[in-house]
Amino acid sequence: MDLNYTAEELAFQQEVRAFMEEKLPKRLADKVKHHKRLTKEDMVEWHAILNSAGYLTGHWPKAFGGLEWNAIERTIFDEEMTAANGPRQVPFGLNMLAPVLMAFGSPEQQQYYLPRIADGQDFWCQGYSEPGAGSDLASLKMTAQRDGDHYVLNGQKTWTTLGQYANKIFCLVRTNKEGKPQEGISFILVDMDTPGVEVRPIILLEGTHEVNEVWFTDVRVPVENLVGEENKGWTYAKYLLVHERSGIAGVGAAMAGLSYLREIAQDQQKDGKPLLEDPFFAARLSEIEIDLAAMRTTNLRITQADNDGAPPGPETSMLKVKGTVLRQSINDLTRRALGPYAMPFVSEALDAGYNEEPIGPDYANPIAGDYFNHRKTSIYGGSNEVQRNIISKMMMGL
Amino acid sequence: MLADMAGRFVREQYPIDTRHEHAAAELGFSRESWAEMAELGLIGALFREENGGFGGTGFDIALMFEEIGRGLVVEPFLANLLGGTALAHGSDSQKEIVEAVIGGETLLAFAHGEPTGRYDLAHVHTTAKPTADGYVLNGNKSVVISGDSADFLVVSALIEGDQPNEEDVTLFLVPADQDGVHRRGYPTIDGYRAAEIALKDVVVPADAMIGAKGQGLSIVHDVVARGTLAVCAEALGAIDAAIDLTLEYLKTRKQFGVPIGKFQALQHRMADMMTEREQIRSGVINAAGHLDATAGERDWHISALKNLVGRSGRMIAEESIQMHGGIGMTWEYAVGHYAKRIVMIDHLFGDVDYHLERIIKLGKAA
Ligand SMILES: Cc1cc2nc3c(=O)[nH]c(=O)nc-3n(C[C@H](O)[C@H](O)[C@H](O)COP(=O)(O)OP(=O)(O)OC[C@H]3O[C@@H](n4cnc5c(N)ncnc54)[C@H](O)[C@@H]3O)c2cc1C
Numbered sequence: 225m226d227l228n229y230t231a232e233e234l235a236f237q238q239e240v241r242a243f244m245e246e247k248l249p250k251r252l253a254d255k256v257k258h259h260k261r262l263t264k265e266d267m268v269e270w271h272a273i274l275n276s277a278g279y280l281t282g283h284w285p286k287a288f289g290g291l292e293w294n295a296i297e298r299t300i301f302d303e304e305m306t307a308a309n310g311p312r313q314v315p316f317g318l319n320m321l322a323p324v325l326m327a328f329g330s331p332e333q334q335q336y337y338l339p340r341i342a343d344g345q346d347f348w349c350q351g352y353s354e355p356g357a358g359s360d361l362a363s364l365k366m367t368a369q370r371d372g373d374h375y376v377l378n379g380q381k382t383w384t385t386l387g388q389y390a391n392k393i394f395c396l397v398r399t400n401k402e403g404k405p406q407e408g409i410s411f412i413l414v415d416m417d418t419p420g421v422e423v424r425p426i427i428l429l430e431g432t433h434e435v436n437e438v439w440f441t442d443v444r445v446p447v448e449n450l451v452g453e454e455n456k457g458w459t460y461a462k463y464l465l466v467h468e469r470s471g472i473a474g475v476g477a478a479m480a481g482l483s484y485l486r487e488i489a490q491d492q493q494k495d496g497k498p499l500l501e502d503p504f505f506a507a508r509l510s511e512i513e514i515d516l517a518a519m520r521t522t523n524l525r526i527t528q529a530d531n532d533g534a535p536p537g538p539e540t541s542m543l544k545v546k547g548t549v550l551r552q553s554i555n556d557l558t559r560r561a562l563g564p565y566a567m568p569f570v571s572e573a574l575d576a577g578y579n580e581e582p583i584g585p586d587y588a589n590p591i592a593g594d595y596f597n598h599r600k601t602s603i604y605g606g607s608n609e610v611q612r613n614i615i616s617k618m619m620m621g622l
Numbered sequence: 623m624l625a626d627m628a629g630r631f632v633r634e635q636y637p638i639d640t641r642h643e644h645a646a647a648e649l650g651f652s653r654e655s656w657a658e659m660a661e662l663g664l665i666g667a668l669f670r671e672e673n674g675g676f677g678g679t680g681f682d683i684a685l686m687f688e689e690i691g692r693g694l695v696v697e698p699f700l701a702n703l704l705g706g707t708a709l710a711h712g713s714d715s716q717k718e719i720v721e722a723v724i725g726g727e728t729l730l731a732f733a734h735g736e737p738t739g740r741y742d743l744a745h746v747h748t749t750a751k752p753t754a755d756g757y758v759l760n761g762n763k764s765v766v767i768s769g770d771s772a773d774f775l776v777v778s779a780l781i782e783g784d785q786p787n788e789e790d791v792t793l794f795l796v797p798a799d800q801d802g803v804h805r806r807g808y809p810t811i812d813g814y815r816a817a818e819i820a821l822k823d824v825v826v827p828a829d830a831m832i833g834a835k836g837q838g839l840s841i842v843h844d845v846v847a848r849g850t851l852a853v854c855a856e857a858l859g860a861i862d863a864a865i866d867l868t869l870e871y872l873k874t875r876k877q878f879g880v881p882i883g884k885f886q887a888l889q890h891r892m893a894d895m896m897t898e899r900e901q902i903r904s905g906v907i908n909a910a911g912h913l914d915a916t917a918g919e920r921d922w923h924i925s926a927l928k929n930l931v932g933r934s935g936r937m938i939a940e941e942s943i944q945m946h947g948g949i950g951m952t953w954e955y956a957v958g959h960y961a962k963r964i965v966m967i968d969h970l971f972g973d974v975d976y977h978l979e980r981i982i983k984l985g986k987a988a
Contacts, residue, residue, distance in 0.1 A: 358947050360877040383948045428951050429958030493738045504975040563740040564765040566969045569811035592811040599943050600951050609887055
């Protein structure tokens, strides 16, 4: 394969780089770089900036207002944006719901919802998981019962990321209890301010609020909010899982994390010299660099196959497993780089407007919390065990 | 036995919610609980009889801290073990303070590490300038465990110069409310407390010196050896608890119609975790048994243990969360708190790499 970008690709890279330099607010880049908490307003602001250049929906087909980026262009965009410390896009509407609507939604749904995702009128969250249905998602229990021209929803979703900010949630619900569990699931769009929807926070182990429980009690949803056909929701959800390979490896995030780690290790002292020069530390850092260099090419190879129209396969699972483990190892080494200053943790200091002197180096406070928080990446989006099961089933022929 | 008593206390009176309440209090722990623990003799178990205690061997310390780890106890056992061990090298009146520590009345903290010193024990820049009748201390001490609540600080300083010099390190006992002692307390990510301490022209009398001039570093090595054993045993207790919770979860959580523990992919990893736990337990025994051996032997076993706990502890902590799925990521469920403590112990008294390097320098096991 050709490892070099084409002239057009290089030009695109320059374009994105210039955009980030000009349009990415320093305030946001600083927050991202220093692992501070982003507010809803920050996320909305950044989406609007990206949208002003068409970048927010760059990967969408032209028919839906996108730029029809191919996988290479998406990779370039992702690498440039993360290198500049641009906030990661909120994926739920943009990358999870939109492709489903494009493939299976009605023309009315497409015309109504897609522009609202692009211009930020809607903030979506994803209502798949339930307390009893995690890896075994098909066992989900939340029901939607037809009543005239409404569905009546009852049940509970959980782990709903950013549910506290969202005004809309797309849900997998049970519309048929007979037969195979997969065959009784429907995909439905719900307004979060419908009576009977209640959001309760779940606090993560390092003290942040990013996920929620969402409870549904007799929530009446118009039938036109059903996506596609009743009882076909599982197929739509699966479609998304196999087609969403771009970005899953998180190469851009890994590169940004690694360069931040180098910066920290240059500043940290060990025996009067930068930690970066310590052979023990350098060995660990180099191993990560070796993995990342290979990962970057693995990612390109797999996404290029996507461009060439090869059917998506279990390679996506490889990207998920290797990508998350790699980023977690960067978080781990960053924590270690701090020495004793990994311990202090002042939660308020992660919010904007905190003006007190930092404890120890100014980059130290969020690092350990981040390490713990990122343990989630090997759990959500199909746990790494589930991904390995997919690889085993589909590639080994055992 | 005292360790059994500690175990019972933790099981019966120290559920995780109580622990979180103590941690969230302004002090970062409960004074009442501390008094009760003192009453039960749990603090005394860490010190030898000659210092007013009823224990003080490696095994006494290890057994006690294993229980502390099982309960994620936030009361300041570690800081007082460190401070008390230092004072045990001191004058008779300083040893009397150890008795007050054992009684739960007086609190100590060990103010040794400095801002850019990382884990290097000889990295002391703080100075103690001799005056006619004492010393004047100046310098900065970093991440002093339980430093914000202590009544007295054990401070390391240089008398002759102001650049690190192993022969010049000397320890001093400083009342924490002395003029010129500025403390900034804060929480740690795993629920404990520490402080940054600035010493600005702090005047102490001549008899504030602990041990002899220039003897500081050898006392520090004794203190840190005991502290390292203690936190490794604490990690073992936390590992026990994390493994118990995970095993229970594998048996009760059902997905795909079966308990997730039926999946061999998880069984094998659980098997590895349990094996590593036994390795760590053996490491604790080795280190406890050599705590009062020659410095070389002691340090080899201490470093071997700390490296092992850093490596395998991290694996066990991460796997415990992973095998719980989403629930393992929550504040409300205990396993994440055990994981945090286990991992953050890597940042006390030297991490995996620090001890690997030290093992290499020390050479073969004595
Ligand atoms: C921070 C965070 C954010 C999330 N955001 C969202 C969101 O926005 N929307 C949403 O719908 N969901 C979200 N999730 C939920 C996530 O998708 C689930 O946590 C995930 O599917 C795992 O399910 P579970 O937590 O129930 O774990 P379980 O499925 O109970 O798994 C427990 C353990 O068993 C393992 N396991 C399960 N089955 C097998 C098997 N067959 N073989 C081997 N091992 C197995 C798992 O890998 C895991 O280690 C989020 C989760 C987290 C932690």
